[in-house]
Amino acid sequence: xxxxxxxxxxxxxxxxxxxxxxxxxxxxxxxxxxxxxxxxxxxxxxxxxxxxxxxxxxxxxxxxxxxxxxxxxxxxxxxxxxxxxxxxxxxxxxxxxxxxxxxxxxxxxxxxxxxxxxxxxxxxxxxxxxxxxxxxxxxxxxxxxxxxxxxxxxxxxxxxxxxxxxxxxxxxxxxxxxxxxxxxxxxxxxxxxxxxxxxxxxxxxxxxxxxxxxxxxxxxxxxxxxxxxxxxxxxxxxxxxxxxxxxxxxxxxxxxxxxxxxxxxxxxxxxxxxxxxxxxxxxxxxxxxxxxxxxxxxxxxxxxxxxxxxxxxxxxxxxxxxxxxxxxxxxxxxxxxxxxxxxxxxxxxxxxxxxxxxxxxxxxxxxxxxxxxxxxxxxxxxxxxxxxxxxxxxxxxxxxxxxxxxxxxxxxxxxxxxxxxxxxxxxxxxxxxxxxxxxxxxxxxxxxxxxxxxxxxxxxxxxxxxxxxxxxxxxxxxxxxxxxxxxxxxxxxxxxxxxxxxxxxxxxxx
Ligand SMILES: Nc1ncnc2c1ncn2[C@@H]1O[C@H](COP(=O)(O)OP(=O)(O)OP(=O)(O)O)[C@@H](O)[C@H]1O
Numbered sequence: 048x049x050x051x052x053x054x055x056x057x058x059x060x061x062x063x064x065x066x067x068x069x070x071x072x073x074x075x076x077x078x079x080x081x082x083x084x085x086x087x088x089x090x091x092x093x094x095x096x097x098x099x100x101x102x103x104x105x106x107x108x109x110x111x112x113x114x115x116x117x118x119x120x121x122x123x124x125x126x127x128x129x130x131x132x133x134x135x136x137x138x139x140x141x142x143x144x145x146x147x148x149x150x151x152x153x154x155x156x157x158x159x160x161x162x163x164x165x166x167x168x169x170x171x172x173x174x175x176x177x178x179x180x181x182x183x184x185x186x187x188x189x190x191x192x193x194x195x196x197x198x199x200x201x202x203x204x205x206x207x208x209x210x211x212x213x214x215x216x217x218x219x220x221x222x223x224x225x226x227x228x229x230x231x232x233x234x235x236x237x238x239x240x241x242x243x244x245x246x247x248x249x250x251x252x253x254x255x256x257x258x259x260x261x262x263x264x265x266x267x268x269x270x271x272x273x274x275x276x277x278x279x280x281x282x283x284x285x286x287x288x289x290x291x292x293x294x295x296x297x298x299x300x301x302x303x304x305x306x307x308x309x310x311x312x313x314x315x316x317x318x319x320x321x322x323x324x325x326x327x328x329x330x331x332x333x334x335x336x337x338x339x340x341x342x343x344x345x346x347x348x349x350x351x352x353x354x355x356x357x358x359x360x361x362x363x364x365x366x367x368x369x370x371x372x373x374x375x376x377x378x379x380x381x382x383x384x385x386x387x388x389x390x391x392x393x394x395x396x397x398x399x400x401x402x403x404x405x406x407x408x409x410x411x412x413x414x415x416x417x418x419x420x421x422x423x424x425x426x427x428x429x430x431x432x433x434x435x436x437x438x439x440x441x442x443x444x445x446x447x448x449x450x451x452x453x454x455x456x457x458x459x460x461x462x463x464x465x466x467x468x469x470x471x472x473x474x475x476x477x478x479x480x481x482x483x484x485x486x487x488x489x490x491x492x493x494x495x496x497x498x499x500x501x502x503x504x505x506x507x508x509x510x511x512x513x514x515x516x517x518x519x520x521x522x523x524x525x526x527x528x529x530x531x532x533x534x535x536x537x538x539x540x541x542x543x544x545x546x547x548x549x550x551x552x553x554x555x556x557x
Contacts, residue, residue, distance in 0.1 A: 262312025310425025
């Protein structure tokens with residue numbers, strides 16, 4: 048196709064033939080109120096049988112010019128499709144009945160979620176959410192025409208049932224006050240907490256103002272605190288941010304990669320702030336750093352799967368074997384230790400994919416890999432010799448090792464077993480530590496921690512070289528419980544089958 052023909056077609060495609068998806072007022076029913084913003088109330092509702100979110104605009108008596116601008120923006124919004132942008136489904140633009148209909152995002156906004164300390168949100172998950180938001184904003188910034196969101200804040204990031212984030216409340220700048228300021232001088236709520244200095248100072252601004260706001264959101268996602276909560280007065284706040292360049296304090300234990308990113312995003316000079324393309328690339332690194340502490344593990348994942356958080360088992364194990372210079376699945380003999388190592392790692396690490404229809408049977412999730420490294424690491428230099436896979440095989444070869452098992456399941460496996468019977472499992476509360484569950488003298492079950500000190504294992508105040516060492520040296524025996532006796536290890540059949548060779552005889556099973 049010649050360039051002119053292409054340009055004509057492109058214009059045709061983009062020209063306004065159908066208008067915005069207009070929804071008639073009688074097609075919408077309102078249910079519960081789910082949120083209130085500065086220019087509308089948001090209700091759970093129903094439209095054409097589908098559960099939706101309906102924003103009913105506070106002000107309905109717009110002048111003709113504003114109404115035209117509103118219709119134009121609604122039309123532009125209807126052209127944006129991205130998994131990280133709340134789906135715009137239609138609007139009613141009849142004066143007096145102005146509403147916007149979008150998909151209903153079930154877990155509400157990120158601000159509420161972050162500030163509810165009862166909700167467990169590991170840093171890895173929070174960083175993945177930040178990346179989702181960045182992907183959504185990047186899409187707006189790379190759209191034609193460019194959308195500058197202008198109101199990036201945690202209450203405009205919605206969370207779906209899979210903890211994926213979607214941007215909402217973009218466009219509609221015709222209805223928004225140009226520079227929203229304090230509603231209530233006595234509280235920091237409603238202040239332009241996320242507003243870039245240049246916006247607050249009524250200077251020219253562009254996409255990089257969204258980057259500043261995202262920097263503040265990132266800080267909030269990191270700390271789960273309200274930014275600038277000590278500020279009460281708008282003028283002092285404005286001076287602090289715009290003149291003294293005050294920013295929220297980044298905790299000392301923040302990951303270096305994340306600290307650098309936040310500081311770049313809220314740079315006082317818009318020119319020095321990164322683009323969202325750069326932010327996404329940096330967040331890819333941060334997500335890996337947040338998912339695992341092990342330096343070699345991070346290096347491996349960054350080199351092999353930088354932008355992925357879940358990879359097919361086969362891709363993972365081939366990459367790991369290549370990286371650790373050990374024979375891959377296809378290179379090693381089915382009766383070799385290397386092959387057994389691979390089978391053991393698969394048994395402890397690989398999972399079924401959560402989403403269906405991916406065409407992949409088993410996957411490795413970065414967070415689970417990070418946990419396994421905490422339990423069995425640190426990962427040694429990638430040289431042939433004793434690898435973490437050897438350690439895993441050695442531990443799994445003992446019948447008393449049960450891996451992932453919570454307290455209740457451990458108790459049910461030990462119920463009715465002779466006094467002294469025990470099993471060892473991952474601690475479900477302290478990653479990297481183990482728990483020994485044992486039937487004690489009164490037939491009750493005692494659960495005791497094995498904690499890690501660098502590469503050593505501490506059980507009942509005695510330091511051991513390995514988990515196996517604790518059992519071989521008959522560890523324990525304090526406070527009325529019985530010393531560990533290999534023979535009283537409760538067998539875990541899940542791992543036992545790995546050590547049976549083809550003829551069914553047991554191969555080095557402890
Ligand atoms: N599609 C949706 N699904 C679920 N909840 C939503 C949806 N849209 C909005 N909400 C809820 O309603 C709240 C208010 O949304 P809205 O976009 O009107 O206001 P805001 O962004 O918080 O404030 P402002 O309009 O002042 O910027 C959100 O924070 C969210 O909790």
